[in-house]
Amino acid sequence: MSETEIQIVLLSLRVAGMAILVALPLAFAVAWLFARHDFPGKSFAQALVMLPLVVPPVVTGYGLLVLFGTQGPIGGPLREWLGFTFAFRWTGAALAAGVMAFPLLVRPIRLSLEAIDPSLSEMARTLGVGRLRRFLTITLPLGLPGLIAGGILGFAKALGEFGATITFVSNVPGETQTLSLAIYSLLQSPQGDAAALRLIGFSVVLALGAVIVSELVQRRLGAGAAGR
Amino acid sequence: MSEMLHVDIVVRQGAFETECRFDAEAGVTALFGPSGAGKTTALRAIAGLVPGASGTIRLGERILLDSARGIGVPAEKRRVGFVFQEGRLLPHLTVASNLTYGRHGGRGPTDEALRHMAGFLGIGHLLDRKPRTLSGGERQRVAIGRALLSDPALLLMDEPLASLDPARRAELLPMIERVRDETDIPIVFVSHNVGEVARLAETLVVMDGGRTLAAGPALDIFPRFETDAALGQGEAGALVEGKVTAIDSQFGIATVDLGGEALELTQGGFSVGQIVRLRILAGDVSLAVGDAGAMEGLSIRNRLVTTIAAIAPDRTGPYAELLLGLGQVRLRARVTRKSLFEMGLHEGQRVTAMIKAVSVERRR
Numbered sequence: 001m002s003e004t005e006i007q008i009v010l011l012s013l014r015v016a017g018m019a020i021l022v023a024l025p026l027a028f029a030v031a032w033l034f035a036r037h038d039f040p041g042k043s044f045a046q047a048l049v050m051l052p053l054v055v056p057p058v059v060t061g062y063g064l065l066v067l068f069g070t071q072g073p074i075g076g077p078l079r080e081w082l083g084f085t086f087a088f089r090w091t092g093a094a095l096a097a098g099v100m101a102f103p104l105l106v107r108p109i110r111l112s113l114e115a116i117d118p119s120l121s122e123m124a125r126t127l128g129v130g131r132l133r134r135f136l137t138i139t140l141p142l143g144l145p146g147l148i149a150g151g152i153l154g155f156a157k158a159l160g161e162f163g164a165t166i167t168f169v170s171n172v173p174g175e176t177q178t179l180s181l182a183i184y185s186l187l188q189s190p191q192g193d194a195a196a197l198r199l200i201g202f203s204v205v206l207a208l209g210a211v212i213v214s215e216l217v218q219r220r221l222g223a224g225a226a227g228r
Numbered sequence: 229m230s231e232m233l234h235v236d237i238v239v240r241q242g243a244f245e246t247e248c249r250f251d252a253e254a255g256v257t258a259l260f261g262p263s264g265a266g267k268t269t270a271l272r273a274i275a276g277l278v279p280g281a282s283g284t285i286r287l288g289e290r291i292l293l294d295s296a297r298g299i300g301v302p303a304e305k306r307r308v309g310f311v312f313q314e315g316r317l318l319p320h321l322t323v324a325s326n327l328t329y330g331r332h333g334g335r336g337p338t339d340e341a342l343r344h345m346a347g348f349l350g351i352g353h354l355l356d357r358k359p360r361t362l363s364g365g366e367r368q369r370v371a372i373g374r375a376l377l378s379d380p381a382l383l384l385m386d387e388p389l390a391s392l393d394p395a396r397r398a399e400l401l402p403m404i405e406r407v408r409d410e411t412d413i414p415i416v417f418v419s420h421n422v423g424e425v426a427r428l429a430e431t432l433v434v435m436d437g438g439r440t441l442a443a444g445p446a447l448d449i450f451p452r453f454e455t456d457a458a459l460g461q462g463e464a465g466a467l468v469e470g471k472v473t474a475i476d477s478q479f480g481i482a483t484v485d486l487g488g489e490a491l492e493l494t495q496g497g498f499s500v501g502q503i504v505r506l507r508i509l510a511g512d513v514s515l516a517v518g519d520a521g522a523m524e525g526l527s528i529r530n531r532l533v534t535t536i537a538a539i540a541p542d543r544t545g546p547y548a549e550l551l552l553g554l555g556q557v558r559l560r561a562r563v564t565r566k567s568l569f570e571m572g573l574h575e576g577q578r579v580t581a582m583i584k585a586v587s588v589e590r591r592r
Contacts, residue, residue: 119316125303126275126310127330127378137329141320 001202009202012178015090016158019098020105024151027105031146032139034106035113052164053103061167064096068168092169093176097158105154112146113139145221152214156207179203231288233257233382233414239266239273239281246270248435250443252414255430256404258446259418261458265435267418271384274416275310276303287382287414307332309380311388315367317359323370324355330378337377345373348410349403365396372407383407383415389424404428405590422463426450426507426589434458451551451558453540464549465509466559467589472502487555489532495588505589510549510560512585517571521580530583534559536575539568548573552581 001009030049034042052060068075068086078084086092116139124134162180169176171185183199186192232253239246246266250257259267273281274292282295292301292308309330317326327345328336337345346352349369359367368388375383388404389397405428408415419425425432425446432446434455441454449455450467459465470484470491475498482498484491484506491506498504516523521531532554540549548568552559559581563573573579 117316119312119314120318122277122303123310123312123316124329125277126306126308126384127374128304128307128332129329130304130331133331137321138318 005198005202007174008177008179008182008199009206011090011174012159012180012203012206015093015097015178016155016161018091018094019101019158020151020155022094023098023102023105023154024147027102027150027154028109028143028147031106031109031113032143035110036118049106050103052100057100057161057163058167060099061096061164064092064099064164064168068092068095086169088169088172088176090175093161093165093178094158096164096168097161100161100164101154101157104157105150108150108153109143109146112149113143116142145218148214148217148221152210156210159206159210160203179206231290231381231414232286233416234284234286235270235274237270237273237281237283237285237293239269239278241269241278241280244438246273246438247440248273248433249440250431250433252416252431254412254414256408256415256417256428257431257433258425258429259416259433259435260420260425260429260455261435261441262420262460264437265420265458266438267420267435268386269438270435271310271386271416271418274382275308275384276301276306277310290381307379307381309375309378309383311368311371311375311383311385313387313390315359315364315371317362317367317370317374319359321358322355323351323357323359323362326359326370327355327373327377330374332378332380337379341377345377348406349373363396364392365400368392368396368400369403372403376407376411381413383411383413385415385417387418387420389419389421401427420458422459423589426467426505448558451560453538453549453551456549462511463509464560464562465507465512466557467505467507468557468559469503469505470557472498472500472504475500486532487557489554491530491532491583491586493586493588498591502591504591507587507589508559508583509585510562512583513552513559513561514582514584515550515561515563515567515571515573516580516582517573517577521582526582528582528584530586532559532581532583534579534581536573536577536579539573539575552579554581 034046066072070076070079070085070087075086086095120138121134124138160180162184165176165178166181171177171181179199179202183196186196186199232251234251236249246269248270259270261267269278272278274285276292281293283293285293291299292306293299318329324342328342346355349372351366351369351373354362354366372388389400392400401424417428429446431444432449433443434441434449436457442449442452447467447469451465456464468486470486472482473485474483480494480496482493484493484504521533534552534554536550537553538551546564547562548565550561550563552561561581
């Protein structure tokens with residue numbers, strides 16, 4: 001692997017990793033809200049969360065640009081008060097990847113939370129177990145398979161994100177040029193085919209690796225839950 | 229130190245109301261009634277698991293619910309252990325971790341307490357297993373142990389034996405009796421099984437259609453007419469206790485003192501001085517008036533002189549139900565309404581109760 005290739009792969013991992021790290025707890029909270037609570041406007045909220053999955057990525061990227069751009073209603077104050085900006089930065093790429101992956105995180109977590117027998121929480125209350133310990137001993141461990149499945153799926157999606165990223169933070173080598181964007185750039189140049197093919201190989205290996213890790217973890221958890 | 233439990237609540241769930249009122253001490257209180265009577269709703273309200281409960285619940289000095297004063301202690305702070313019908317073990321934890329899961333005392337139970345409880349319930353060999361590998365009876369033992377190890381001030385059991393086959397049930401019943409005998413906390417037990425209630429209950433609360441029909445000492449409440457609907461067709465009768473005074477080994481007969489009268493039992497294995505609890509079905513008691521009760525040439529030997537305390541007001545079916553008094557002891561009899569009419573039976577009359585069968589519910 002050349003130095004540039006290593007740098008592209010590492011950047012992609014950093015962007016996707018950061019995206020999932022931040023999005024996963026949020027997705028868990030949203031999934032828990034959807035799985036265990038009814039509130040006015042729930043259907044609308046559910047549709048909103050699913051939106052990045054169904055609208056063209058370019059539209060999502062443009063939306064991010066409007067909201068989080070340096071003049072945007074969120075991006076503006078961020079820059080003014082904290083001196084923080086997403087524009088043309090790897091953090092912006094992570095934001096785009098996280099938003100695009102979000103629906104894929106929420107769904108499996110929600111399914112596994114819905115599968116938890118609500119009577120277990122009732123049982124725990126009669127044993128004097130408070131809210132936090134109920135969460136740590138029931139909701140979290142029994143929701144873990146969904147958390148892992150969602151995390152891996154979302155990570156793979158974040159790794160391959162293209163449309164929203166290039167629209168929001170452009171294609172800056174070393175900063176926002178992840179694997180997908182680099183492959184795209186190489187394919188645009190006349191002699192780029194071979195180099196592109198190598199990067200395509202790396203991305204396939206990364207994605208396969210993620211899926212295999214997820215399988216191993218799930219099997220381990222399954223064996224743990226089954227006991228012996 | 230045992231604490232009194234006082235319950236006086238109304239639970240509103242949609243259009244349905246459940247009223248439950250009783251006082252209980254240490255020992256087993258049975259909430260008894262047909263399904264749909266509101267027993268489980270009342271039990272869950274005592275645990276603090278149902279919204280919409282109003283009234284008062286007191287455990288010793290502690291107020292768990294006083295809706296008039298806006299007090300409603302949340303379930304996790306009530307120190308009330310609950311054994312659910314289906315066990316409800318945590319599937320991802322071992323038996324040992326399930327047993328030590330409770331936290332009423334702030335910290336979990338000690339290893340010492342865990343070992344003692346596992347030995348007591350006969351589940352010491354299962355500690356490393358996961359719940360899914362356990363049988364129904366084993367799961368229920370773990371659930372009972374878990375509730376007890378959480379150090380509750382009150383134990384609630386919602387038909388803990390209902391999901392078990394008769395053999396497992398027969399194994400677990402003595403275990404619940406041992407829990408009753410070795411702890412000094414009140415135990416409230418929901419059941420629609422006459423045998424369980426007759427054997428376990430010190431206090432009996434009869435419920436039907438969301439209302440409490442009668443509540444008090446089991447021996448007083450069991451023979452009441454209000455209890456009949458809960459007992460079901462053919463099970464109406466009396467629950468009595470008496471001391472074994474003599475054993476006739478030649479004929480295999482034990483004599484029990486019942487309100488000053490002698491009752492002969494043919495079941496073996498008694499010893500003099502034992503207190504036995506007996507169930508006598510109304511249908512197994514015939515009545516004789518005047519000299520007929522002392523007549524010779526009758527094979528029935530158990531003839532107790534009693535007084536008619538009450539005759540059930542319902543005068544429609546072919547049978548009449550009677551409550552008989554013998555000192556503090558209450559018996560039940562069923563005669564045809566035609567006999568009632570022809571014999572001229574009335575309240576306050578002395579009659580001889582001729583008892584054809586007695587079942588032994590417990591001995592101690």
